[in-house]
Amino acid sequence: MDPISNLLFQPFSHKIGEDEAIVRPNTTYWQDVWYRLKQNKGAIAGLVIVIIMIVMAIIGPYLTPYSYDTQNLAAEFTNQPPSSEHWFGTDDLGRDLFTRVWHGARVSLLIGFLSALVQFVIGVTYGGISGYIGGWVDEVMMRIVEILSGIPFLLYVILLMVILEPGLNTILIALGVVYWLSMARLVRGQVLALKEQEYVLAARALGASQWRIIFRHLIPNCMGPILVYSTLAIPEAIFAEAWLSFLGLGVSAPQASLGMLVSDGIGAIRLYPYQLFFPAFFISLTILAFNILGDGLRDALDPRLRK
Amino acid sequence: MTALLEVKDLRVSFFIPAGEVQAVRGISFTLEKGESLAIVGESGCGKSVTAQSIMRLLQSPPAKIVGGSILFQGKDLLKLSEREMEKVRGNEIGMIFQDPMTSLNPTMKIGKQIAEGVRLHLKVSSEDAKKRVLEMENLVGLPHPERRYNQYPHEFSGGMRQRTMIAMSLACEPKLVIADEPTTALDVTIQAQILELMKDIQKRLDTAIILITHDLGIVADLCHRVLVMYAGKIIESGSIDDIFYNPQHPYTWGLLKSVPSIHSQEKQRLVPIPGQPPDLIKPPVGCAFMPRCKYAMKVCVEHDPADFQINDGHKAACWLLHPAAAAIKEAAELEARA
Amino acid sequence: MNNNEIILEVKNLVKYFPVAGDNFGKSSLLKAVDDVSFTIKRGETLGLVGESGCGKTTVGRTIIRLYEPTSGKVIFKGKDIVTANPKEMKSIRRQMQMIFQDPYASLNPRMTVSDIIGEPLDIHKLAKGDARKNRIHELLQMVGLNAEHATRYPHEFSGGQRQRIGIARALAVEPEFIICDEPISALDVSIQAQVINLLEELQENLGLTYLFIAHDLAMVKHISTRVAVMYLGKIVEIAESQELFANPQHPYTQALLSAIPTPDPKTAKAHKRIILEGDVPSPIDPPAGCRFHTRCRFAKEICSEQEPEFKGDSRHQVACHLV
Numbered sequence: 001m002d003p004i005s006n007l008l009f010q011p012f013s014h015k016i017g018e019d020e021a022i023v024r025p026n027t028t029y030w031q032d033v034w035y036r037l038k039q040n041k042g043a044i045a046g047l048v049i050v051i052i053m054i055v056m057a058i059i060g061p062y063l064t065p066y067s068y069d070t071q072n073l074a075a076e077f078t079n080q081p082p083s084s085e086h087w088f089g090t091d092d093l094g095r096d097l098f099t100r101v102w103h104g105a106r107v108s109l110l111i112g113f114l115s116a117l118v119q120f121v122i123g124v125t126y127g128g129i130s131g132y133i134g135g136w137v138d139e140v141m142m143r144i145v146e147i148l149s150g151i152p153f154l155l156y157v158i159l160l161m162v163i164l165e166p167g168l169n170t171i172l173i174a175l176g177v178v179y180w181l182s183m184a185r186l187v188r189g190q191v192l193a194l195k196e197q198e199y200v201l202a203a204r205a206l207g208a209s210q211w212r213i214i215f216r217h218l219i220p221n222c223m224g225p226i227l228v229y230s231t232l233a234i235p236e237a238i239f240a241e242a243w244l245s246f247l248g249l250g251v252s253a254p255q256a257s258l259g260m261l262v263s264d265g266i267g268a269i270r271l272y273p274y275q276l277f278f279p280a281f282f283i284s285l286t287i288l289a290f291n292i293l294g295d296g297l298r299d300a301l302d303p304r305l306r307k
Numbered sequence: 308m309t310a311l312l313e314v315k316d317l318r319v320s321f322f323i324p325a326g327e328v329q330a331v332r333g334i335s336f337t338l339e340k341g342e343s344l345a346i347v348g349e350s351g352c353g354k355s356v357t358a359q360s361i362m363r364l365l366q367s368p369p370a371k372i373v374g375g376s377i378l379f380q381g382k383d384l385l386k387l388s389e390r391e392m393e394k395v396r397g398n399e400i401g402m403i404f405q406d407p408m409t410s411l412n413p414t415m416k417i418g419k420q421i422a423e424g425v426r427l428h429l430k431v432s433s434e435d436a437k438k439r440v441l442e443m444e445n446l447v448g449l450p451h452p453e454r455r456y457n458q459y460p461h462e463f464s465g466g467m468r469q470r471t472m473i474a475m476s477l478a479c480e481p482k483l484v485i486a487d488e489p490t491t492a493l494d495v496t497i498q499a500q501i502l503e504l505m506k507d508i509q510k511r512l513d514t515a516i517i518l519i520t521h522d523l524g525i526v527a528d529l530c531h532r533v534l535v536m537y538a539g540k541i542i543e544s545g546s547i548d549d550i551f552y553n554p555q556h557p558y559t560w561g562l563l564k565s566v567p568s569i570h571s572q573e574k575q576r577l578v579p580i581p582g583q584p585p586d587l588i589k590p591p592v593g594c595a596f597m598p599r600c601k602y603a604m605k606v607c608v609e610h611d612p613a614d615f616q617i618n619d620g621h622k623a624a625c626w627l628l629h630p631a632a633a634a635i636k637e638a639a640e641l642e643a644r645a
Numbered sequence: 646m647n648n649n650e651i652i653l654e655v656k657n658l659v660k661y662f663p664v665a666g667d668n669f670g671k672s673s674l675l676k677a678v679d680d681v682s683f684t685i686k687r688g689e690t691l692g693l694v695g696e697s698g699c700g701k702t703t704v705g706r707t708i709i710r711l712y713e714p715t716s717g718k719v720i721f722k723g724k725d726i727v728t729a730n731p732k733e734m735k736s737i738r739r740q741m742q743m744i745f746q747d748p749y750a751s752l753n754p755r756m757t758v759s760d761i762i763g764e765p766l767d768i769h770k771l772a773k774g775d776a777r778k779n780r781i782h783e784l785l786q787m788v789g790l791n792a793e794h795a796t797r798y799p800h801e802f803s804g805g806q807r808q809r810i811g812i813a814r815a816l817a818v819e820p821e822f823i824i825c826d827e828p829i830s831a832l833d834v835s836i837q838a839q840v841i842n843l844l845e846e847l848q849e850n851l852g853l854t855y856l857f858i859a860h861d862l863a864m865v866k867h868i869s870t871r872v873a874v875m876y877l878g879k880i881v882e883i884a885e886s887q888e889l890f891a892n893p894q895h896p897y898t899q900a901l902l903s904a905i906p907t908p909d910p911k912t913a914k915a916h917k918r919i920i921l922e923g924d925v926p927s928p929i930d931p932p933a934g935c936r937f938h939t940r941c942r943f944a945k946e947i948c949s950e951q952e953p954e955f956k957g958d959s960r961h962q963v964a965c966h967l968v
Contacts, residue, residue, distance in 0.1 A: 004606055004610060004629075006631040007605075008604065008605045008606035008610075009604050009605070009606055009626065009629065009631040009632045009635065010604055010605050011602070011603070011604055011605075011635065012597075012603045012604050012605045012607060012608060014598070014603065016581050016582065016598070016599060016600070016601055028798060029754065029755065029798070029800075032324065035324045197750050198745045198746070198747050198750040198751035199750060199751055199752055199753040199754075201706070201711055201743075201745065201751075202743070202745055202751055202752075202811070202814070203753075203764070204711055205709055205711060205738065205742065205743045206738060206742075206764060206765045206768055206814070206818070207734070207735045207738035207739075207765070207768050207769065208764070208768055209768075212768070216756075217753055220753075220755045221753070221754065221755055349833035349834065349835060349836070350804070350833050464924040464925075465697075465924075466924055467924065494696035494697050494860070494925065495696060495860065495862075495901060495904045495905060496696060496900060496901060496904045496920075496921045496925075497696075497924070497925075498904065498906075499903075499904035499906075499918055499920055499921075500920055500921075502906065503918065503920060521833060521834055522834075522906065523834075523908035524905065524906025524907050524908045524913075525906050526908070527906065527907065527908050527909055527910045527912075527913040528906050528910075528913040547910045548910060551908065551909060551910050552910075561835060562834065562835060563908065565834060565835045565837070565838035566834055566838075566863070566908055567863040567864060567866065567867045568863060568907060568908070568909075569862055569863045569866055569890055569902060569905055569907075570907065570912070577838040577841055577842060577867060578838065579835055579836070579837075579838030579839040579841075579842055580835040580838075580839075581839070583803050583805060583806075583836065
């Protein structure tokens with residue numbers, strides 16, 4: 001060690017304790033979450049697949065000269081295996097399956113996102129109000145939720161089909177009407193847990209109105225679990241629509257969802273397995289990707305992993 | 308005679324998204340058999356990280372022990388495998404944690420929890436284990452030990468839970484107990500009870516204790532020697548008489564001055580230490596305390612202070628103790644300790 | 646400004662919480678605050694001390710009506726605020742504010758500092774646009790932070806800094822009276838001194854009155870003009886600060902003072918601590934008569950039968966049969 005010069009042992013004038021500056025770069029909560037998500041290879045793979053599916057759903061049908069309902073009943077066009085003209089083959093009405101699969105993906109994804117959106121809006125508002133106000137309002141609101149959850153899903157859908165016409169809109173309504181229940185419960189639980197937090201008490205002490213507290217303080221702090229739930233609601237809705245299609249309660253022909261295509265494809269499984277393979281592959285992939293992404297989000301949002 | 312515990316140049320860092328936080332930046336100390344050592348300092352100084360490193364309880368990632376050695380009875384704990392370390396924990400080194408609410412398993416009866424360590428390490432029959440547990444409950448002053456054996460943690464108060472933790476840590480008669488802020492979460496009158504208990508046990512069992520705390524009052528009552536930590540380093544160490552009656556580091560002066568005493572007659576002036584500890588993601592080049600130090604010299608800006616021996620067992624890392632700073636030091640000490 | 650003006654009078658304040666029933670479904674009452682009365686003069690600081698379960702935090706939160714009192718009066722500047730309607734309460738909230746204990750939980754993690762300090766300005770429509778921005782910077786500087794901190798989030802600050810943000814938030818409405826609910830308990834020792842000094846400075850500059858709730862007796866002694874000691878929902882002793890610490894009369898106060906560890910080895914060795922037996926009883930089922938009698942080393946028969954009355958003068962009052 002080099003000897004230190006004696007000259008350095010002189011007072012150093014400086015502003016004592018001036019160092020209130022913050023050294024680290026500005027990181028918000030969501031940047032943290034994104035960082036953790038990036039480390040989860042599965043979740044990123046899921047995200048990539050979801051993005052690819054969305055892109056293909058948008059542009060897919062335009063990649064071929066056919067439209068999803070163009071029929072061609074001549075024998076040499078029906079039930080053709082995959083070829084250079086029909087990349088996924090054709091079905092029994094001579095419709096191009098590639099176009100139909102991506103059109104179906106559009107329908108399925110639309111159903112997924114829209115019902116997640118309905119679920120989000122209704123569920124968050126309902127659960128937020130119920131949880132925050134508490135007391136008998138909460139009791140009544142939760143009893144309603146419990147009664148509604150007791151009714152079997154299928155019964156709803158059939159009732160709605162009777163009242164309204166079968167089709168895309170009816171399905172959306174049916175799914176939206178049912179799924180908001182669990183979101184409401186989730187949000188209510190979160191709000192109950194958060195409403196005794198000191199920052200909420202501080203807001204009350206400042207004179208904040210109930211609405212300000214619910215929508216500015218409580219809901220934003222529940223966004224994590226809500227986001228996970230919504231992400232997982234999408235594959236749930238796609239799947240539900242799929243088995244509604246199986247029962248013949250799906251969208252009406254010639255519209256098709258992936259689920260509908262699978263349902264059609266099962267009938268032809270022995271002779272024309274490709275008619276089942278493509279839609280089944282893509283619906284499974286989509287549902288899997290959303291689920292992995294949702295799980296990854298849940299892990300990334302886990303507050304215990306924060307420093 | 309080798310010391311019971313010898314820590315040499317321990318370095319621990321946390322690797323987080325924003326970078327590497329150097330929580331412990333090279334500390335060394337020894338502990339003799341039966342001695343009680345306090346490690347004091349404020350949040351972020353690295354004292355808890357040090358304690359957890361000895362027990363190798365740090366979550367890795369994001370923590371990593373990046374250097375140094377921890378010799379316990381001659382063995383380097385950092386070189387042991389996880390299985391070998393498990394034989395040490397609870398058996399040769401016991402630990403008492405801060406929060407008695409969350410350190411006990413709520414679904415397991417108290418007796419079973421205390422017995423767990425005994426059965427694991429001492430390989431005795433369940434009857435003998437139970438006898439041992441009752442002995443321990445008596446030792447820590449849990450009333451009605453037989454009844455308590457079958458109760459659950461939620462039926463216990465905070466003080467009783469902490470006594471249970473102490474019983475658990477001592478069940479296998481370890482040579483060393485590490486107590487990490489054992490009374491911080493307790494009420495003052497309960498804290499007094501627990502401190503008396505710890506003093507009593509120490510006399511009876513001659514266990515070495517490392518007490519991690521920020522409360523200087525507890526230190527004065529319970530310990531023989533003190534290490535004062537700041538920003539990941541030990542800035543002063545000595546006996547309690549040394550530290551309380553002849554402190555040499557400006558940070559120690561500041562600490563002693565910012566704590567009001569209930570015994571003072573007129574209204575005191577509380578002299579806080581201005582500013583706050585540095586963020587260890589960018590540790591400073593020179594002395595870490597310099598920005599907050601009224602007596603800083605030019606040398607403090609660029610050179611990390613070396614340890615200066617004051618007398619046997621008392622040293623401090625401060626440039627004021629260098630012979631060239633003698634004049635400045637005299638004036639500083641006069642003012643700071645007034 | 647009248648120096649003897651009483652700004653707050655608490656009369657027979659009671660707050661019970663219903664508790665879920667035991668195994669047999671019987672529901673009981675947690676008697677957190679059980680007939681508490683005191684006054685605070687403008688400009689002074691009343692310290693309120695006690696251990697967990699004594700009800701001191703509940704007193705603070707009930708006074709500001711975060712909890713609704715079960716019964717009793719809270720007379721603030723001559724008006725009983727227990728009976729105030731929501732409109733009146735909003736105006737009272739401009740005069741009476743609160744600082745909270747946990748610097749990590751008292752700031753909304755999703756809001757920037759500017760949002761947090763600006764919220765009271767928005768709620769009470771005190772400033773808009775540039776005026777609002779300037780006021781926020783002014784408040785930050787008042788508590789020792791700077792303007793560039795306004796765009797940051799709470800998690801980027803240390804405990805002491807967060808506590809200062811909480812203080813700035815409370816000051817935004819220009820209150821006259823602030824309830825400090827354990828504002829320094831969660832902070833490091835040298836930072837505690839910073840915050841205490843800040844509170845004292847603000848009190849002097851802005852003419853504030855404080856109710857200072859804490860369990861750290863040494864800090865309470867330092868900052869308070871008068872101190873009240875609580876045990877299990879009741880005040881057991883209340884006196885001027887120096888007087889209480891020099892001459893504690895209630896056995897609980899004596900034990901409490903004796904239990905505090907002193908940072909002085911010689912004193913520590915010489916000191917014979919009064920050790921209280923057992924644990925603090927539950928406020929769900931407080932002992933009959935004097936609540937402290939189960940742990941009191943001087944307890945007589947009368948102590949388990951009758952609740953003691955307050956005796957003494959305006960400087961020092963005790964509720965104990967033996968005094």
